[in-house]
Amino acid sequence: MPAADPRLIVPLDLPTAGEARAMIDALGDAVSFYKVGLELFATDGMALARDLKVEGKQVFLDWKLHDIPTTVQRAAAALAGAGCDLLTVHGEPQVMAAAVRGRGGSGLKVLAVTVLTSLDDKDLAEMGYAVTARALVERRIHQAIAAGCDGVVASPHEAVLARQIGGQGFLVVTPGVRPDWAAKNDQARAATPAQALAAGASHIVCGRPVTAADDPRAAALRIVDEMRAVQ
Ligand code: C5P
Numbered sequence: 001m002p003a004a005d006p007r008l009i010v011p012l013d014l015p016t017a018g019e020a021r022a023m024i025d026a027l028g029d030a031v032s033f034y035k036v037g038l039e040l041f042a043t044d045g046m047a048l049a050r051d052l053k054v055e056g057k058q059v060f061l062d063w064k065l066h067d068i069p070t071t072v073q074r075a076a077a078a079l080a081g082a083g084c085d086l087l088t089v090h091g092e093p094q095v096m097a098a099a100v101r102g103r104g105g106s107g108l109k110v111l112a113v114t115v116l117t118s119l120d121d122k123d124l125a126e127m128g129y130a131v132t133a134r135a136l137v138e139r140r141i142h143q144a145i146a147a148g149c150d151g152v153v154a155s156p157h158e159a160v161l162a163r164q165i166g167g168q169g170f171l172v173v174t175p176g177v178r179p180d181w182a183a184k185n186d187q188a189r190a191a192t193p194a195q196a197l198a199a200g201a202s203h204i205v206c207g208r209p210v211t212a213a214d215d216p217r218a219a220a221l222r223i224v225d226e227m228r229a230v231q
């Protein structure tokens with residue numbers, strides 16, 4: 001059995017491509033799926049993403065695109081051409097449909113970010129939405145499916161709902177995951193890897209428990225062991 005579990009995604013939340021590269025090398029075959037976010041994008045993120053693909057890794061571009069449809073469509077088409085695997089876009093119908101058109105028949109899967117977890121009901125009211133965050137999450141999961149998205153990003157809390165609505169095969173990518181033995185950091189309502197998978201996650205995003213560990217590879221393998229206990 002390979003050391004890595006493809007359901008584990010490690011975010012490369014590091015300031016430079018050089019530091020990200022050192023982390024990737026330390027993790028070796030214990031991790032096969034990496035998330036490249038905006039911080040790295042601002043430096044050499046795309047070059048690193050291309051290198052990772054050449055090395056046979058899977059790449060999740062967490063760039064949360066949000067623009068007019070033509071721009072989103074063209075950006076998604078360009079990223080599909082780079083062979084990346086997952087791309088996030090904001091969960092608005094126009095944006096989601098444009099990303100799906102842009103990726104066309106490529107292997108790039110489009111994930112919708114329903115409602116940022118930094119927003120609560122009060123923030124939404126201030127922005128002019130007359131719905132609760134929970135109701136908007138539910139509405140946008142339905143809209144993601146209608147737009148042809150492959151899945152959503154969902155907190156452990158929302159993963160059950162996303163799995164119920166999306167059914168089998170729908171991607172439910174869940175951050176906010178903390179093994180029992182790891183520090184919670186700023187993840188207030190974290191779930192363990194096993195809890196997140198049991199709630200319906202198809203993939204978990206788990207960063208600092210791995211990347212801030214004294215031995216990142218051992219930490220990743222420990223998480224993989226916990227995940228393999230849940231099929
Ligand atoms: O280190 P940690 O496991 O908390 O990293 C979680 C990753 O998932 C970060 O890249 C963070 O931006 C992302 N994320 C999150 N919560 C969300 C959406 C994304 O923690 N609601």
